[in-house]
Amino acid sequence: MAFDTLLLERDGAVATITINRPRVLNALNAQTLDELRRAILELEADEAIRVVIVTGAGDKSFVAGADINELAVQTPTGGREHGLTGQHVFDLIENMGKPVVAAINGYALGGGCELAMACTLRVAADTARLGQPEIALGIIPGYAGTQRLPRLVGKGRAMEMILTGAPISADEALRIGLVNRVVPPADLMAEAKKLAAQLASNAPIAMRYIINAINKGVEMSFAEACQYEATLFGLVSSTDDMREGTKAFLEKRKATFTGR
Ligand code: COA
Numbered sequence: 001m002a003f004d005t006l007l008l009e010r011d012g013a014v015a016t017i018t019i020n021r022p023r024v025l026n027a028l029n030a031q032t033l034d035e036l037r038r039a040i041l042e043l044e045a046d047e048a049i050r051v052v053i054v055t056g057a058g059d060k061s062f063v064a065g066a067d068i069n070e071l072a073v074q075t076p077t078g079g080r081e082h083g084l085t086g087q088h089v090f091d092l093i094e095n096m097g098k099p100v101v102a103a104i105n106g107y108a109l110g111g112g113c114e115l116a117m118a119c120t121l122r123v124a125a126d127t128a129r130l131g132q133p134e135i136a137l138g139i140i141p142g143y144a145g146t147q148r149l150p151r152l153v154g155k156g157r158a159m160e161m162i163l164t165g166a167p168i169s170a171d172e173a174l175r176i177g178l179v180n181r182v183v184p185p186a187d188l189m190a191e192a193k194k195l196a197a198q199l200a201s202n203a204p205i206a207m208r209y210i211i212n213a214i215n216k217g218v219e220m221s222f223a224e225a226c227q228y229e230a231t232l233f234g235l236v237s238s239t240d241d242m243r244e245g246t247k248a249f250l251e252k253r254k255a256t257f258t259g260r
């Protein structure tokens with residue numbers, strides 16, 4: 001599938017999506033959001049792909065938010081549809097059932113921070129800046145930032161970041177749990193690829209169930225979530241990979257998982 005605003009590369013079991021509008025710091029316009037939606041659906045259906053990396057083109061910005069040219073002329077009904085569309089695309093990323101690693105190579109602001117939060121794991125360059133600056137535009141986050149940020153870093157910190165709009169450093173993001181790892185910019189893609197390769201050797205169905213159990217479980221009561229976990233724990237016992245993983249351990253060798 002061809003894209004104008006994204007680059008999509010496949011390297012074995014790992015696919016890399018690069019948001020490619022460097023002249024506007026990779027801001028997300030309607031076309032980019034739609035291409036991202038199509039790319040995610042394509043990679044979700046591709047059995048050969050086990051892990052996805054999302055990054056931004058250039059060395060300055062991951063994604064500097066929604067495209068402010070489009071926001072400036074948005075109508076109330078159009079704004080609602082825009083928000084729902086962005087939320088839908090990011091839901092697809094969060095729930096695609098394959099780990100998605102955000103390689104945050106610079107500004108992750110507004111929709112960029114929301115995109116990073118929809119990813120499963122986040123690796124940031126130490127030069128990255130993360131924030132929800134919408135308040136400075138007289139608006140609020142619209143791609144579920146008001147919901148994912150408190151779930152990741154707690155209500156108090158989310159209130160502060162969204163109400164002040166002030167971006168934070170990568171080190172501060174690491175300290176509060178907004179990113180998983182921080183590395184020098186030159187090492188960012190190597191670190192993201194190393195993590196992706198490690199995940200790509202895991203049992204795909206088990207990873208799908210882990211992502212599902214955590215994403216769905218945090219929205220349920222503890223007791224219901226434990227029931228749900230037990231059901232997935234039972235289901236995963238039906239897989240070839242469960243038999244291979246346990247057998248390989250007992251035979252003192254490395255398991256080879258097939259995704260069956
Ligand atoms: N939408 C549309 N265009 C954007 C953009 C966005 N979210 N973010 C940056 N750009 C454009 C700028 O307008 C500029 O275009 P120009 O060269 O035609 O003037 C270009 O990208 C480079 O940005 P610039 O502001 O000159 O770079 P900078 O290094 O001085 O500042 C930022 C970088 C990220 C601090 C600044 O661009 C910024 O604050 N962007 C908006 C962030 C934001 O509010 N995002 C949330 C949107 S909901």
